[in-house]
Amino acid sequence: MSLNDLITVDAILPALRVNTKKSALHEMSERASAISGLGAREIYDAVLQRERLGSTGVGNGIAIPHGKLVNCDRIVGVFARLERPIEFESLDGAPVDLAFLLVAPEASGADHLKALARIARMLREPRIVAKLRATRDAAGLYGVLTQQPTSNAA
Numbered sequence: 001m002s003l004n005d006l007i008t009v010d011a012i013l014p015a016l017r018v019n020t021k022k023s024a025l026h027e028m029s030e031r032a033s034a035i036s037g038l039g040a041r042e043i044y045d046a047v048l049q050r051e052r053l054g055s056t057g058v059g060n061g062i063a064i065p066h067g068k069l070v071n072c073d074r075i076v077g078v079f080a081r082l083e084r085p086i087e088f089e090s091l092d093g094a095p096v097d098l099a100f101l102l103v104a105p106e107a108s109g110a111d112h113l114k115a116l117a118r119i120a121r122m123l124r125e126p127r128i129v130a131k132l133r134a135t136r137d138a139a140g141l142y143g144v145l146t147q148q149p150t151s152n153a154a
Contacts, residue, residue, distance in 0.1 A: 006077035057090025
């Protein structure tokens with residue numbers, strides 16, 4: 001699964017200014033709403049509900065918040081590069097400065113998991129993470145996020 005299928009340049013927040021996890025999720029939900037036509041509150045509630053099960057802060061300053069919605073018809077992604085790292089209750093305790101929000105249809109099953117796996121694999125690559133942290137504009141971040149992977153792992 002290619003990230004080109006999940007994200008557009010309009011879905012990139014290159015310098016998100018927030019101080020809390022809830023603020024970050026709220027702003028990212030607003031952007032996902034603008035792109036998908038779904039309600040921002042509905043997206044926020046779904047993502048927050050998933051977050052209550054356990055933090056989606058996966059470590060190394062990275063979070064992959066996600067949620068499923070009944071009336072969602074396709075998987076939608078929003079990427080944010082935070083101006084300042086924020087507390088996210090991450091697995092390693094490190095604050096988060098890169099977040100990739102994913103909203104999927106309730107019945108997406110395997111496609112949702114494949115999208116999460118693809119994002120997680122990409123964000124484990126130190127070279128890509130360094131580029132994301134160094135890039136300041138939406139078009140540049142989109143380019144880094146959508147470059148073809150160097151391995152054949154699916």
